[in-house]
Amino acid sequence: METKVIKIDRTHPDTEQIKEAGRILREGGLVAFPTETVYGLGGDGLQETAAARIYAAKGRPSDNPLILHIAEVEDIEKLAVDIPELAYRLAEKFWPGPMTMILKKGPVVPYATTGGLDTVAIRMPSDEIARAIIKASGTYIAAPSANLSGRPSPTKAEHVIEDLSGRIEMIVDGGNSDIGLESSIIDLSGEVPMILRPGYITKEDFEQVVEEVTFDSAVLATKPQESVVAKAPGMKYRHYAPKGQITIVEGDTEAVVKKINELAAEQEENGIRVAVLCAEETKARYNCRHVYSLGSLKQEKEISAHLFAALRSFDTEQMEVIYSESFENTKLARAIMNRLRKAAGYQTLQV
Numbered sequence: 001m002e003t004k005v006i007k008i009d010r011t012h013p014d015t016e017q018i019k020e021a022g023r024i025l026r027e028g029g030l031v032a033f034p035t036e037t038v039y040g041l042g043g044d045g046l047q048e049t050a051a052a053r054i055y056a057a058k059g060r061p062s063d064n065p066l067i068l069h070i071a072e073v074e075d076i077e078k079l080a081v082d083i084p085e086l087a088y089r090l091a092e093k094f095w096p097g098p099m100t101m102i103l104k105k106g107p108v109v110p111y112a113t114t115g116g117l118d119t120v121a122i123r124m125p126s127d128e129i130a131r132a133i134i135k136a137s138g139t140y141i142a143a144p145s146a147n148l149s150g151r152p153s154p155t156k157a158e159h160v161i162e163d164l165s166g167r168i169e170m171i172v173d174g175g176n177s178d179i180g181l182e183s184s185i186i187d188l189s190g191e192v193p194m195i196l197r198p199g200y201i202t203k204e205d206f207e208q209v210v211e212e213v214t215f216d217s218a219v220l221a222t223k224p225q226e227s228v229v230a231k232a233p234g235m236k237y238r239h240y241a242p243k244g245q246i247t248i249v250e251g252d253t254e255a256v257v258k259k260i261n262e263l264a265a266e267q268e269e270n271g272i273r274v275a276v277l278c279a280e281e282t283k284a285r286y287n288c289r290h291v292y293s294l295g296s297l298k299q300e301k302e303i304s305a306h307l308f309a310a311l312r313s314f315d316t317e318q319m320e321v322i323y324s325e326s327f328e329n330t331k332l333a334r335a336i337m338n339r340l341r342k343a344a345g346y347q348t349l350q351v
Contacts, residue, residue: 001167002166003171004170004171005157005161005165005173006170006173008174013132021033021133023136023137024169025043025050026044028049028050029050029169030053030170031043031171032154032160032171032172033133033172033174034172034174035069035127037098037177037179037183038145038146038153038180039147039153039177040130040141041057041160042069042133043142044137044139044140044141045113045140045141046113047139050142051142052112057167058147065113066114066115066121067100067123067143067144068140068141069122069123069125069134069140069142069143070122070123071124071134072124073092073124075124076101078106079108079140080105080122083104086188086193086209087188089209090188090206091124094201096125097201098125098126098182098183098200099185100121100122100197101122101186101188102121102188103188119189129172146159146171147159147160148164151240151241151312152240152307153240154308155176155177156177156309157171157173162312179199179305181304181339182199183200184199184335193206194215194216200335202331202335219334240311240340240343241311242311244322245345245347246277246343246345247263247321247322247348247349248325248326248349250326250328250348250350251350257282259349261287264276264287264288265287267320267321268289273317273320274288274289274319274320274322275288275290275321276288277310277322277323277324277325278293279293279295280296281297294327297327297329300330300332301332303336304332304336307336324340
């Protein structure tokens with residue numbers, strides 16, 4: 001299959017390009033498109049065959065649910081049943097934006113889209129190109145991240161081309177994703193709202209709307225969760241991983257820098273390609289040949305936006321071993337460390 005790549009001018013978007021993307025989706029094809037979080041791999045979420053094609057293109061297990069993307073808040077009433085009043089309050093506060101809600105599935109949504117569950121994940125992105133494509137399709141778009149399963153999520157069209165060229169009909173290039181981490185997922189299908197995946201919208205943000213919010217145990221896990229029933233993407237299988245092994249070194253900053261320098265020097269002496277992942281504040285203190293800064297701890301959104309691109313660069317430069325600082329001291333710490341721990345296969349070293 002030849003994949004068509006189109007570049008969208010955000011200041012003057014070409015309506016014919018948007019219509020073409022919508023037509024492909026409406027006819028059961030797959031289109032990768034930008035969102036404010038990461039690039040999504042879209043297919044008609046109401047077509048079982050389209051959902052199956054998404055799983056096949058990504059090499060994704062079929063029990064890993066897909067998120068349905070909508071363009072209007074009232075669309076949730078067409079996709080879900082028994083919608084709590086809280087859903088509308090959260091939508092008013094955080095939509096359009098990087099929040100996904102888990103609700104009880106309506107009959108129109110096929111089990112192929114929900115991973116066999118009686119719940120459905122729904123999000124309304126703030127990216128204007130994404131919403132325009134959803135509207136042009138005339139349907140609701142199931143869209144996981146537009147990468148091969150297990151690989152770091154894509155934050156630019158080049159990442160999508162690298163993973164999915166020849167597997168899907170179209171890639172819409174809308175530039176770099178703004179946030180760089182997938183949406184926060186909150187489950188409203190039970191008695192108490194529960195965060196299934198941390199993201200740009202934090203627990204503290206949710207508590208501005210609802211008094212009690214808990215974390216699913218998988219969010220706080222320190223080891224793989226392959227035995228759990230995944231109610232949301234990213235809960236069960238290995239994600240975000242480069243080919244090289246990542247070890248997260250945790251502890252006091254002085255001790256972390258010293259230990260990483262020792263480990264990196266030992267590996268380099270043995271001819272192993274080593275990289276260090278760190279904050280801008282400590283970058284100059286590492287002696288390793290390959291040091292990657294995610295940005296300043298004072299600009300946490302910069303760190304989130306650069307994380308997946310850095311993980312992908314390790315493969316491009318054939319890094320075999322990666323040592324990473326912990327990024328616990330930021331507002332987005334839960335979201336950033338959730339992704340980083342999964343990328344490391346939960347391999348950490350305390351110093």
